[in-house]
Amino acid sequence: MTAHEPLKFAYWVPNVSGGLVTSAIEQRTDWGYDYNKRLARLAEDNGFEYALSQVRYIASYGAAYQHESTSFSLALLLATERLKAIAAVHPGLWQPGVLAKLVATADHLSGGRAAVNVVSGWFKDEFTKLGEPWLEHDERYRRSEEFIRVLREIWTSDHAEFNGDFYRLHDFDLKPKPLDVPGRPHPEIFQGGNSTAARRNGGRVSDWYFSNGKDYDGFTEQVDEVNGYAVDAGRAGAVRFGLNAFLIARDSEREARETLREIIAKADVDAVEGFRSAVQQAGASTGDKRGMWADSSFDDLVQYNDGFRSQLIGTPEQIADRAIEYKRRGANLLLLGFLHYHEEVEYFGHHVIPIIREKEAEQAAREDPLVAAR
Template sequence: MGTSPRLGVWTPISGNWAVRRHPDEYLDGSYADNRRTVVEAERLGLDTTLIAQHTVNPGDPDGDVIDTWTTSAAIAEATSRIEIIAAVKPFLYNPGVLAKMATQIGHISRGRFAINLVSGWFLPEITRLGLPLIDHDRRYDYSREWLSIVEQAWAGGPVTATGDYLRADDLRLRPLPYAGSPPLVYFGGESEPARALAAAAADVFLINGRPLEGPDGVRAVIADLRSRPRTGRAPLRFGLTSFLIARPTESEAKEEFDRLWRLTQEQRKPIEGADPARVMGRNAVGVASVGTNGGTLSGLVGSYAQIADRISAFADAGVDTFLFQFQPHFAEMERFATEVAPLLRSRHGAPVG
């Protein structure tokens, strides 16, 4: 059935993904939690990890949240094989400074580093930092200018740019990226401006779970992205984010989903300040779901065999990278790695890329 998909995990940058006060764990999102997550994921044979980025905790204004970039550098030193994807909101970083930091982490990791470009949906974070609030569609114009400078710097420069938002003047950064290969650019966002930018300039497009559609809905997204203009880059690849609940039987998995759903409702705090233009948020309205970024909307709730079948169906639709959330985090990550991942690898062989 072709090459095995790449399997990965989100790191818990601000603690637990679904239930803040889970009866079987409490992660505080500390560096220790995140380091342990990635080291353990690597030991379990997982291929990649995504470290999301927030300066202000979007779920709890009094809650902690780690810094993504210092954490990524330290985790790069603590690991030897797993890919590290660090999210970045371009309006928080000068593109030359970010290109320099990403290059350095690429050297620390010996080429295992990538970025996830996030154009920003949590508006209070922008305003509390005193930054100008750019409307939804124009943020993607900003991101396009920003990424162009970053990639020109990775290519060696010199970069001279005068755009609507950003400028550079004869910028040359050394050293160049590790082994001459710049970090991959992951990209998420499902609005029209997001899809247009991803089709033109991303390496991997991350798709969020969506209700009822399953692999057919993902196949439609992939067909749309592949139909758009793209010049001078390798073919666009695709990833899927999901909260995953696997159990020996489907009924046990559904019972666990019901339990987590009840706990999330008991503890729910509304996320204030999400951009109303954000497509991902609208996809989940009125549908029971656990987790973020689509959560369980992708349908990865079931027996070990059912989960393997559905991941295989997504892979057949064109997804080669999966990023999962779990709770309780370490027990469920190990359950997946020991019960489901072997089923996938027996069917598909070695992971992609």
């Protein structure tokens, strides 16, 4: 993506109960299909290109109910015309050949709009309560790297071969292959994290790297490191970057800040502390202590992907300025969560995206006089 390509927008699909913040504040959202079908249509009509379906397998930390991510994503694809759906999936709970087949079918049914987000997992109970082995942190990411390589091999080769420590293929031929869509060799593969192992995977094998919520410097540091791994792997310029943010856009900064204050003041302390204990143990298990959520505060974890840290909170103009700065630092996509999805997705599309597009055009004109002359 060049600097002149527009910033893309995705939203977290609320297919998990409890909303996007672990708080007793009112959240006019719902995890059911009818609500989400309407939301998907609103999103694609208001400037969103992607929807990311979450993955939880058991009740945990405020999320009592969960719709499975791949089936829910397919339902959203069939309910829309342009929106791309990204299904979060866990290696270790999926066999990659089976997933490759499912995604290829979803791709055909949707006209080439299926994608996956490969998540290595932080919640031990989701594996052990299903009788599956729990690997240590770096081993989980090593398995994820093989998982991604296997998906790509199956989708692009007529005689797929792979010989790894976790997965093996011999003369495997998937038919039909995913659709031939201009601009992508196969369904897009997203992957995130914060640890060194996650960043290394991002550079080596992923199409997209998702960052948890970060301030400017934290995001820049991740982009630089992941790009360094991509260069080492002979993939310079191959990785695109998404940044997580919880968006609070209001007519005044005071109103937006008051909403954030109320979210934190009404936090479910027991649920946040339980989540904090689980995820920070996982982060601390890395050799260099750089795992996900390793330095997150209680307030950060009220939004469980550190979405407040990106500070997309304020008036449409203020949010647009921050979005443009993140784009300048390497963001290709903003992955957004909201308190009241239907209303706020529409507000964002009507009031924030137009300002972002104006600022992108102004920036492009400053950098390229030919653009201004058109």
